[in-house]
Amino acid sequence: MNTLPYILLSVVINTLAQLLLKLGMTRLGSFSLSWQHLPSLIGQVSCNPYIILGMVCYVASVGSWLIVLSRADVSYAYPMASLGYILTAFAGYYWLHETLSPARILGIIVIMMGVYLITRS
Numbered sequence: 861m862n863t864l865p866y867i868l869l870s871v872v873i874n875t876l877a878q879l880l881l882k883l884g885m886t887r888l889g890s891f892s893l894s895w896q897h898l899p900s901l902i903g904q905v906s907c908n909p910y911i912i913l914g915m916v917c918y919v920a921s922v923g924s925w926l927i928v929l930s931r932a933d934v935s936y937a938y939p940m941a942s943l944g945y946i947l948t949a950f951a952g953y954y955w956l957h958e959t960l961s962p963a964r965i966l967g968i969i970v971i972m973m974g975v976y977l978i979t980r981s
Contacts, residue, residue: 863932864940870924871944877917878948882956884910939978942971 888904891897905911928937946968952958 863928863937866924866928866931867937867940868943870921870928871941871947873917873921873924874941874944875947875951877914877921878944879951879955880910880914880917882952884908884914936978940975943975945971 884905887908887910891901893901925941949960949964949968953960
């Protein structure tokens with residue numbers, strides 16, 4: 861059975877989770893982790909709709925990943941999950957206006973070459 865659609869589904873949902881969590885944390889702003897701020901931070905995080913939706917996406921991503929692991933060798937599937945790095949980098953660039961430096965682009969190319977080699981083995 862072809863597991864690639866499930867791998868891609870997991871990658872896309874995980875990328876969406878990353879974007880939503882980033883949006884949620886951007887709305888909260890920078891914070892320092894200390895015992896005195898922890899209750900307030902937990903309250904802010906647990907009420908933030910972006911973070912809640914991001915966590916829901918994570919759960920869905922894990923669900924689709926479990927389907928992948930039930931059908932494919934982990935030595936094939938897990939490296940394919942690195943496609944998430946590529947998708948997240950481009951999504952961050954387009955939707956969050958993050959920088960894609962030449963070094964990051966080179967890293968993306970290396971990842972793509974590695975995924976290509978894995979799919980051919």
